[in-house]
Amino acid sequence: MLLSEVSNSGFFSLVPLIVFFPAIGLLINIIFGGWMKEKAIGWLASAASGLAFVVSVLLGYSLLEQPEGMVVPFADWINIGSLHIPWQFRVDTLSVTMMLVVSGVGTLIHIYAIGYMHEDVRFKDDLKRYRRFFVFFNLFIVMMMILVSGDSYLMLFVGWEGVGLCSFLLIGFWYDKDTLGRPSFANAEAAKKAFVVNRIGDFGFILAALTMFWAFGSLQFGDVFGKAAEVAHVMPGVIIAITLFMLIGVTGKSAQLPLFVWLPDAMAGPTPVSALIHAATMVTAGVYLVARSAPLYTLVPQAQYIVALVGAVTALFAATIAVGQYDIKKVLAYSTISQLGFMVAAVGMGAFAAGMFHLVTHAFFKALLFLSAGSVILGLERGHHHLSHHEEKHDEVFDPGDMRNMGGLRKQMPVTFWVYLVGALALAGIFPLAGFWSKDEILADAQLHYPVVYILLTVAAFFTAFYMGRQVWMVFFGKTRHEAAGHAEESPKVITVPLMILAFLAIFGGVLNLPGLHTLTSWLEHTIAGVEAGKFDFLVAGLSTLLALIAIYLSWLLYGRKPLAEDQLDPLKKMLGPLFTGMERKWFVDEIYWAVFVDRYVDLARFLANVIDGRFWHDWFHDKLIAGTYNWLSHVALNKIIDTRGIDAFFNGLGELTKRASASLRRLQNGFVRSYALAVLFGVVVILGYLLIR
Amino acid sequence: MIPLNYYLVISAILFALGVLGVLIRRNPLIIFMSVELMLNAANLAFVAFSRAFNVLNGQIFVFFVMTVAAAEVAVGLALIVVIFRTKHSIDVDQMSALKG
DSSP, X not given: OHXXXXXXXXXXXXXXXXXXXXXXXXXXXXXXXXXXXXXXXXXXXXXXXXXXXXXXXXXXXXXXXXXXXXXXXXXXXXXXXXXXXXXXXXXXXXXXXXXXXXXXXXXXXXXXHHHHHHHHHHHHOOHHHHHHHHHHHHHHHHHHHHHHHBSBXXXXXXXXXXXXXXXXXXXXXXXXBOTTSOBSSHHHHHHHHHHHHHHHHHHHHHHHHHHHHHHHSOOBHHHHHHHHHHHHHHOHHHHHHHHHHHHHHHHHHTTOTTSTTHHHHGXXXXXXXXXXXXXXXXXXXXXXXXXXXXXXXXTOHHHHHHHHHHHHHHHHHHHHHHHTOOBHHHHHHHHHHHHHHHHHHHHHHTOHHHHHHHHHHHHHHHHHHHHHHHHHHHHHHHHHHHHHHHSOOOSSXXXXXXXXXXXXXXXXXXXXXXXXXXXXXXXXXXXXXXXXXXXXXXXXXXHHHOHHHHHHHHHHHHHHHHHHHHHHHHHHXXXXXXXXXXXXXXXXXXXXXXXXXXXXXXXXXXXXXXXXXXXXXXXXXXXXXXXXXXXXXXXXXXXXXXXXXXXXXXXXXXXXXXXXXXXXXXXXXXXXXXXXXXXXXXXXXXXXXXXXXXXXXXXXXXXXXXXXXXXXXXXXXXXXXXXXHHHIIIIIIIIIXXXXXXXXXXXXXXXXXXXXXXXXXXXXXXXXXXXXXXXXXXXXXXXXXXXXXX | OOXXXXXXXXXXXXXXXXXXXXXXXXXXXXXXXXXXXXXXXXXXXXXXXXXXXXXXXXXXXXXXXXHHHHHHHHHHHHHHHHHHHHHSOOOGGGOOTTOO
């Protein structure tokens, strides 16, 4: 008993290692990576992430016995006046759930990336990039761990910004190319866009933190949540302000309306990045933030309703866009936005357990889908490579991510096909895969509390099933629409094994929180007080499954029965016309943002640069006013008037006077001895005369 | 006994003549002679006073004056010789190297 107690608290004190293992991994790769082989670099990074996973498992094990968790102090951080923010880790059921997802899925994706980035090395031939990739990847794990394990909003913010940085670095990983590998700044632009849009969200986060500090005098979770009810009683407006500012942060990081625009462009990064950062972990940080701030949100139902509505609208909005996309990763990107909408809606409604449940299952199947999509892309690249070796077709621009170039890959890439199918069905919410359970828990909660949200989410779920059906039919069934697809090959084991593990998780992930058992809910209950276990509603589940099946049937009618031929228009385009164009063009949100914000901002910047800075500040104020006045002062006033006419003239005048005086005096000295003698005589006479007269 | 005033008048006339000589003539020899004239005019005044007041001081002074005059002439003549050697002329108006 004593021993187990020691070992229990021992496990808790291991928590800094979840940050340190990946940090050590990245340091080794930075310092010694230059001497290491490609394989070693990749496996080292994977091992660093894997060790973090082991630590997370140990923490989870300790939590089984001590479910209330522990705060592990690590170091003093900020100590200014009354502000004390120590650097301490919070181990509770919520944070450990996140740790397990981040490090678990993260490790699988690390391993996958060993294979994926190997192809990158082969085609782009730069080992330094390979190392850089894994350094960034480990850095991301470090930052994500800080985010989920921090015990204060400030520590969370450090991680929040850190993962934003990693996201920026990895989206722009091929910064000198566009998504098709041509030299361009497109990828760098995408990275910049993600960074800037995230800054807007982060600004909201900062406002929330500052308001919180003003109202509570602290940023520690414990202090804030302890005083929350009291403060809400005195000034409820402040809590609403904090939660809504926080919502801005959430919309930025978790790609919700109106700040979701960066996520589709983020697909410019390598596919493992899309899977890890832009599907499974980083984008769920917003969901985690809301779940973590549950004690605040539950105090203000108005804010909760807004959050739920934002999530639900985003879920539907993004799902419609996903229907009109041709890029395999873009479909998944919009699907991710939509699913994040589900989660945000869930945590907004107060169904924190359902939201976290969907977060976990989504991490499984969306990582699976992205990684399989990466495998498909690699397959097509191999096919294209194979082709261009045989025929001299180097100039042709080939997009390995365009689903119109695919078709019939079922036979060439069987493993990828099956795991993709699992992921797609899980996402569509087909019984008994993971997505079914988590999505239906959200829907059941929504149906109980917010009918509007329920309707929005159900329609979104219908679209979800439809676009996934469309994707699977287009990619894996029918005939190949491009020769490259005909020559596609299955990916190596290092890629397919993580896929199989993820597929397994996507199938059985629902076990975490089966209706009636509610393992995850009771697990999270220790951290988030008052989480009600969702009631399983057969009507809701039946309806959504029915809708999903109808959607899949519809997609079969359109894309499966008569497969798309080469260069054929999308059948939906004929049926829906401009509506489909809207979906295809993302409802013109980017264009609207450009017209309304970016162009205006550029105009403003131009105005500031040209008129205010250039003409007023530089030309007029500096050049004319300051430099002009100075020039006038020095040149005209000081130089010409005071110096030349005053001082110079005075001293020149003295000299002139001396010259004139001496010139007139020299005439006396005429050189005639006799005139000198005469002068002496006169002198003597004058002196004598004076003496006499005196 | 001739009164003192007569001597003094003669002495003054002689001195005036010496001054005129120095101022007017351009030949240094004559200038020197005029200078001698002025010195001797002074000597005459000394002697006359000595005699009138019965003190020997004036007579002694005359001896000094004559000695100094001899020395002065010696130096002056030497200068004139040197000037003649360099300028081949002893016209005092041409000695104007120090003209301003």
